[in-house]
Amino acid sequence: MSQPDSDEIAPLARHDTEPVFDEPWQAQALGLAFSLADRGVFTPAQWSQMLGAKHREILGQGAPDTALSYYEAVVKALEELTCASGELAPDTLEERIQTWRRAYLNTPHGEPVELSAGRAEPQKAGPAG
Numbered sequence: 001m002s003q004p005d006s007d008e009i010a011p012l013a014r015h016d017t018e019p020v021f022d023e024p025w026q027a028q029a030l031g032l033a034f035s036l037a038d039r040g041v042f043t044p045a046q047w048s049q050m051l052g053a054k055h056r057e058i059l060g061q062g063a064p065d066t067a068l069s070y071y072e073a074v075v076k077a078l079e080e081l082t083c084a085s086g087e088l089a090p091d092t093l094e095e096r097i098q099t100w101r102r103a104y105l106n107t108p109h110g111e112p113v114e115l116s117a118g119r120a121e122p123q124k125a126g127p128a129g
Contacts (some may be wrong), residue, residue: 022067029074042081050077 021027033051037044055073063069082088103118 026067026071026074029071029078033074033078036078036082036087041085041087046081047077050081053077054080 054076058069083090099118106117107113
């Protein structure tokens with residue numbers, strides 16, 4: 001896959017010339033999709049079809065057509081394509097999702113979330129005192 005020129009990504013560009021991405025993870029998710037396509041895990045056509053299908057599915061469930069719903073579709077497309085390719089087992093994906101959720105719950109506000117924090121059950125808040 002070659003690097004897209006600016007005209008190819010224009011639909012994602014903002015009118016105020018700000019960066020295309022609201023959050024670093026959004027750029028990383030698209031970068032991961034390009035990398036997996038380069039490795040042959042799925043084809044660019046499969047990526048495009050799955051991304052479009054997931055985005056239509058999300059919008060069909062009543063979500064507004066925003067950058068957030070688009071990137072939700074990116075994540076869902078990545079998950080489905082990597083599982084379908086055999087690169088990732090669905091149970092492994094679910095296990096990793098739960099580990100990240102526990103890590104988030106175990107991480108104090110303002111601190112970086114590390115996956116190792118998710119290996120334990122979430123800490124319960126004690127009584128206020």
